[in-house]
Structures are given as C-alpha cells and as structure tokens.
Amino acid sequence: METAAKKRKCCYNKDWESTYLWVKPIQGSSDRVFCNVCQTDFSVSHGGEYDVKRHRKSASHTKRVAQKEASQSMDMFLLKPKQDSNIDKVTAAEITSVYHTVQHSQSYRSEDCGNKLTSILFPDSEIAKKMSCGRTKAASIVTDVLAPASVEICLGELKTPVVQDLPSDKKAHTPFFSVASDSSNHGKTKLFPLSLRYWTPELGLKNKILDFYEDSHESAATIHQQITSRLEEHGLQLDMISAYTADNASVNYGKNNSVFQKLKADNSGIIKANCMAHIVHNCAKHAGDRLNIDIDLVVNKIFSHFSVSAQRTEALKAVFSFVEEDYHVVLRHVPTRWLSLWPAVQRLHESWAAIKSYFLSLGENQCPKALWQLFKMDQDGEGQPLELQAYLAFLKNTLKIFHDVVLLLEGQDGTVCEIYDLMLTLKTKLQQRQMDSFFGMETTALIQQFPEQRAETIKQDFSNFYKAALNYLEKWYDFTDNNYQKNVACLALKSKFTFLQLSAAVEVLQIERKVDMDELYEEYCVTLPQQQEIVERRASVAEKWSVLLKGTKTPNLTAVASFLISIPITNAAVERMFSLMTAAWTVQRNHCSVELIKSEIQVKTNFEYSCKEFYSYALKQKALLEAARSSKKYKAKRNT
Incomplete structure (x- = not known):
C-alpha cells in the first residue's frame, strides 16, 4: 500500500510584515509568530499565511484592535510628556494639592472643587489651567502613589547600612x-x-x-x-x-x-x-483610688452637670462674674487618657470660689447628691474650708509630678537610657514627700484650719496616697540591678x-x-x-x-x-x-475604606515635608510623577 507524502512545514515569511504590521518573528523559532496587538505568539507551521489571516479574524484579536484604536483616539485629550514642557509641574501641583488635602484633613470634595476653582482664579497660569484632580483621582493618588512611596522611603532607610563607604x-x-x-x-x-x-x-x-x-x-x-x-x-x-x-x-x-x-x-x-507611661498613669490612678474622696467621680460629676445644659453654663458664668473671676470652662477627665486628670483638677482648684458658690446656690434639692455631701458643710456661708478644697489643693500639687513624668515619657525623642533615672527620681520624690509629710504649702495651710482630729485624718489619708503610689511603683517597675535599663x-x-x-x-x-x-x-x-x-x-x-x-x-x-x-x-x-x-x-x-484611611495615616506620618517643601520634593521624583500619571493607580483599570 502506497503511503501519503509528508506535508512540508511552513516557516515565517518576512514579506508578511508589509501587509500585517502587527506581526514580528520570534528569535530561535521559525514556525511561530508574535502578535504585537495581543502580546502573544501563535504557530504558522501548518497553514503559513493562512494561519496569520485566521488569527487576524479571531475574536480576541479583533477586540484588542478596537481597544487600541479607542485608546489612540483619546490621546488628543491627554498630556503628552514630549509635547508639554509643563507636564511635570502640572503633575507635581496635582500631587501636592492632594498631599495638602491629606495633611490638613480636608475632604476630597474640597480638593475637587479647589482644583476647578484654581483655573478660574488664575487664568494666566498654564499649570492651573491643566490641573485636573477629582475625588476619584485624588483618592487613587493617596492609596496607590503617595502611601506606597512613603513606605518605600522607610524601607529604603531600613535597608541602607548605618555606616557607608567602609x-x-x-x-x-x-x-x-x-x-x-x-x-x-x-x-x-x-x-x-x-x-x-x-x-x-x-x-x-x-x-x-x-x-x-x-x-x-x-x-x-x-x-x-x-x-x-x-x-x-x-x-x-x-x-x-x-x-x-x-x-x-x-x-x-x-x-x-x-x-x-x-x-x-x-x-x-x-x-x-513595656509602656512606661501606662505604669506611671496607673500608679497615680491606683493611689487616687485609696483616697476618701473619689476625685474621678467629683471631676466628671461636675463636668457632666454643665456639659448637658447651656442654661447651667450661663448661670455658672454669672457666678464667676459675681466673685470677680474670669470664666474658665470645666474640663473633663477621660480615664484612658493619661494627661487629662491633672488639668481637670487644676481647673477646679483655680475656679474653686465660683464652683462652690454655684453648687451651694442650688440647695440640697437641686444639687447632685454626691456633690452636695461635699459642699453642704459650708451652706451657712461662713467660708470655712471644705475637705474637697483641701483634696483639690493636694492633688493639684501632687499629680503634677506624675503629669510631668508622663509628658517626658510621651515625647517622641525619649530613649531607654533615660528611663531608670526618670523612674528613680519619681520614686525618690514620693518617698521624700512621705517622710516629710509634705502635701503642698497651700494644702498645709488649709489643713491647719480644720479641727485637730479631722486634720490628722486628712493628713493620714494623704500619707496613704504616697504609700499606695510607692507600693504600686515598686511592684510594676524593677529598681534592682537586674534591670537592663539601669545598665544602659x-x-x-x-x-x-x-x-x-x-x-x-x-x-x-x-x-x-x-x-x-x-x-x-x-x-x-x-x-x-x-x-x-x-x-x-x-x-x-x-x-x-x-x-x-x-x-x-x-x-x-x-x-x-x-x-x-x-x-x-x-x-x-x-x-x-x-x-x-x-x-x-x-x-x-x-x-x-480601611485602605484609604491607612494610606492617609501613612502619608501623614511617613512624610515629614511641609506642603511647600513637598512640591519641590515631588518635582524631582520622576518615578512618583510617572506613577501619578499612570492609569494603573485606578483599581478598575489595574484589575483588567
């Protein structure tokens, strides 16, 4: 039986390039062709030019040709780097405008409106005329340009040797x-x-x-x-x-x-x-909880009394005027905020005459019961000191020590080398005050006006404050030689x-x-x-x-x-x-979205430029400018 002749294998023909502008050969493979439109290759070994024509008529190739033609038709509306000498300045201005919006916690609606207004306010500026940054574009610049750039700077610093040119x-x-x-x-x-x-x-x-x-x-x-x-x-x-x-x-x-x-x-x-500020804050709170008067309750009770009523606030202002003192807003204490108690106590201490007069004027029926128990002893108007006044004077003096330590700890440039001395100084101050029975000069003067037995009770309560604070401090902070902070x-x-x-x-x-x-x-x-x-x-x-x-x-x-x-x-x-x-x-x-909020926080934290400085920085960062101009920053396009 006679066998059929073997079909000859077809190869790439360079003449096809004049007819089919989108084809090019693949190096090392004579029977495959690369399509520039589809960004893929296909075989021509069986049909030769017929395979090329068949690919041209395929649905995928036809669709991509249409997309490319549509994209090319949009070029007239887009800035062309080679034709517009101001393109970098325009892009830098847009990025800086977005940076300004984030740094000052403005809305993207404001950003959109501001950019539209700029071209009207500055009609002679070629840059202002070409700036275009709506809400969607602004948010995309934050999430996909500025935030990643801020992280890359951080990573670059962490991957660079601390000493170079060794x-x-x-x-x-x-x-x-x-x-x-x-x-x-x-x-x-x-x-x-x-x-x-x-x-x-x-x-x-x-x-x-x-x-x-x-x-x-x-x-x-x-x-x-x-x-x-x-x-x-x-x-x-x-x-x-x-x-x-x-x-x-x-x-x-x-x-x-x-x-x-x-x-x-x-x-x-x-x-x-460990968080040292947390320990110091809890130390003061723990000691305060041992006092006979709950100062947290007093501060927040007085604040809540006025915070819910404009009428009560106006009445308090009238009392301030009557006692010839400047009005000061009553401050709130938030237990989870380490620096809120001392300012609130200080404010009540400074406004004592007006605060006391106001609550006594309410009488027993209208004054909150918990506060009336503290103010009622002076309802006859004789002006004798109240225990609350002595406690406010003591805490105003003593809590300042804890407040100052927390302020130092919360500073951004504090180091572990300073912790041991700072905590030891706090401990020494409390011990010395306890040994000397020192509660502040104003507090001592007030205590002397109480009956002897009552004065001794108050002084013992204040001494217990110091004792409780020291016990807490020694429990939660290691003052021994084993503490590495002492060695550094x-x-x-x-x-x-x-x-x-x-x-x-x-x-x-x-x-x-x-x-x-x-x-x-x-x-x-x-x-x-x-x-x-x-x-x-x-x-x-x-x-x-x-x-x-x-x-x-x-x-x-x-x-x-x-x-x-x-x-x-x-x-x-x-x-x-x-x-x-x-x-x-x-x-x-x-x-x-979580991503947008994350990105805004990264931009605010990781970049250290003022808005003015950022424009000069952005103008020099070609990669940043290209990323801002790229359509890849839009998720819808990035995912296609």
Whole structure:
C-alpha cells in the first residue's frame, strides 16, 4: 500500500510584515509568530499565511484592535510628556494639592472643587489651567502613589547600612528597628497599626507606620503571624528587631503564650519594651483610688452637670462674674487618657470660689447628691474650708509630678537610657514627700484650719496616697540591678562613659554576637575625645549620639547606638495613629475604606515635608510623577 507524502512545514515569511504590521518573528523559532496587538505568539507551521489571516479574524484579536484604536483616539485629550514642557509641574501641583488635602484633613470634595476653582482664579497660569484632580483621582493618588512611596522611603532607610563607604574588609549593619502594635475598634471593624522606630546618625530618630490592617481576631498567635508575615513581605529581617512594645495586656506580655514570647522564639534578643507611661498613669490612678474622696467621680460629676445644659453654663458664668473671676470652662477627665486628670483638677482648684458658690446656690434639692455631701458643710456661708478644697489643693500639687513624668515619657525623642533615672527620681520624690509629710504649702495651710482630729485624718489619708503610689511603683517597675535599663543609663551621654560600662550595656542588650568587641574598643577610643563636648550639649540623647557618630567610620559603636535608641519607652506612637484614625474617619466620612484611611495615616506620618517643601520634593521624583500619571493607580483599570 502506497503511503501519503509528508506535508512540508511552513516557516515565517518576512514579506508578511508589509501587509500585517502587527506581526514580528520570534528569535530561535521559525514556525511561530508574535502578535504585537495581543502580546502573544501563535504557530504558522501548518497553514503559513493562512494561519496569520485566521488569527487576524479571531475574536480576541479583533477586540484588542478596537481597544487600541479607542485608546489612540483619546490621546488628543491627554498630556503628552514630549509635547508639554509643563507636564511635570502640572503633575507635581496635582500631587501636592492632594498631599495638602491629606495633611490638613480636608475632604476630597474640597480638593475637587479647589482644583476647578484654581483655573478660574488664575487664568494666566498654564499649570492651573491643566490641573485636573477629582475625588476619584485624588483618592487613587493617596492609596496607590503617595502611601506606597512613603513606605518605600522607610524601607529604603531600613535597608541602607548605618555606616557607608567602609573598607571591603568591614561590614556595617542596617539599622535595628522596634515593632509596636495595638488594636482599636471603628464600629465593628478591629484595626491594628504596625509602627516601626529606628535611628541612624544621618537620619536621626524616626517613627514610621509600615501597615494598618484589619483583623477580627486578637489572639497572640494571630497578632504574631500578622506582624511577622508583613515584615517579611516588606523584606525586613526578624533578627534586626530590637524590641516589641504594646500595652501591658497579657496577650502582649503574658509569660507563656503571648505575642512577645512568640517573637522571642523568632529572635531571642528581642527586648520587652513595656509602656512606661501606662505604669506611671496607673500608679497615680491606683493611689487616687485609696483616697476618701473619689476625685474621678467629683471631676466628671461636675463636668457632666454643665456639659448637658447651656442654661447651667450661663448661670455658672454669672457666678464667676459675681466673685470677680474670669470664666474658665470645666474640663473633663477621660480615664484612658493619661494627661487629662491633672488639668481637670487644676481647673477646679483655680475656679474653686465660683464652683462652690454655684453648687451651694442650688440647695440640697437641686444639687447632685454626691456633690452636695461635699459642699453642704459650708451652706451657712461662713467660708470655712471644705475637705474637697483641701483634696483639690493636694492633688493639684501632687499629680503634677506624675503629669510631668508622663509628658517626658510621651515625647517622641525619649530613649531607654533615660528611663531608670526618670523612674528613680519619681520614686525618690514620693518617698521624700512621705517622710516629710509634705502635701503642698497651700494644702498645709488649709489643713491647719480644720479641727485637730479631722486634720490628722486628712493628713493620714494623704500619707496613704504616697504609700499606695510607692507600693504600686515598686511592684510594676524593677529598681534592682537586674534591670537592663539601669545598665544602659550610662549611655544617656549626661556624663562620659567608660568602655567597661559600654561592654556591660552590650552584654545586657544581648548583642555581643552582632558586634566585634575588639573593634568596638578601637571605635570607643576614636570617639572618646569628643565625649565631653557632646555631654555639655543641650540636646536629646538621640541628637547627641548623632553628633558623636555622624561621619565616623564606627560601624560597631553605631550598631550599639542603633539598637539602643530604637527601643521605645511608651506605646505613644501607636496611640497617635489611633488619634489620626479618629480624626480622619469622621461621621461624615464613614464610608471610607480601611485602605484609604491607612494610606492617609501613612502619608501623614511617613512624610515629614511641609506642603511647600513637598512640591519641590515631588518635582524631582520622576518615578512618583510617572506613577501619578499612570492609569494603573485606578483599581478598575489595574484589575483588567
């Protein structure tokens, strides 16, 4: 039986390019053709040119040709970089306008209206005429241009060695960083910020927001998994984490199954960075709860009495006028806000004459019962001091100590080197006041006007306040030599430190394996002559270390400083994120997505430019400008 002849294999023909402008050959494959329209290849081995014609008639090719023609027809309406010399200025102006909107918590409706108004107000400006940034575009620039750029800057800083241009035989660490997290609810949505703190001699101390995510679970395992996975997604190594900080809840710092213990399993050198402000605040609250008069109740009872009634407020203003004092608004105390009690107490103390007169004028039937029990002893108008007056004077004097400590702790440039001395000073002040029975000079003068037995009872109550505060402080803060914060206090640069002190600090921080101790000594000797000058400077600890190490080739000493300064002393950075969230996620903006709010917080926190400075910055960032002009920032187009 005769067999059929084998069909000849067809190959690419270069002449096709004059007829079919969208085809081109594939290198190394003579029987396949690439289609520029479809961005794909197909075989011509069986039909040759017939295969090309068949592809041209296919539904997918026809659709893409139509899309391309429609896209080309829109070119006349779009700015062309090569034809418009102002395109970068226009884009930079649009980005800066959006940046301004975010920084000042304005609405995107205002942004839209403002851009439309600009071309009318400045008709002679070519840039103003071409600016176009509606609500959708503005939100997309925030979520897909500005926020990612702010994170990339942070990541770039964290991946750059702390000391550069070293000899080839030396290696510098990238900055150590600490991780801070917490949770807060917005309606039914539970949100977790992920904040980073790091330091380098050139950049100084930085607090940045890496992520802000939604998660309905709040277990230690879930929080740990979220933290580690998001750090790894951004290319950050877990062994560069210096510390973990959060509020003092058991889920964060429990002994057996907590976030800290799980992070410790990943990196044995992680430091437990409890929130010191939380401890000091709770110390004052705990001591106040032992007093015979519940000051929290008094403050909030008086505030609520006036906050719900304009008529009562007007009556109080009249009393202020009668006693010839300037009117001051009664302040509210929020138990979860660390700095609200002392100002509220101080305000009541300063307004005592008017406050007392007002509530006595109400009489027993109209004055709230809890307050009447405190004011009624002076209803005959003899002007004898009341116990409440003495308590307000005492707390105004004593709570100021705690208030000032919390203020120092909440400062953004506080370091772990300063904590031990700060807490020891607080303890010493309380002990001295207890030993001297010192309650403030005004308080003492008031107590002397009470009957002897009553005066002794009040003084004993105030002494018990000091005792309760000291007991709480010693329970929750370690004043022994085992506290690593005591061993690193020498590095606060309040005085010159020795290498013995430096090596002891390295040991308690457990970073001996991350530095070369022999080279560390040599670097210590290099900086020793400058220490005295640095000590005498009036600057923060972080700034002093920057001046000492900036421009030096001291990778090991810089690594020690990087680890030390990156350890936070409070959870204030995360609390600030929640404040920004509350300010951004108002009732009027309750439909905003988590992603948009996260992006706005990242832009506000991670960029440190004023609006004026940001325009100059944006104009130089070609990648940022291209991203803002790209249609990929729109989700609908990005997903097609």
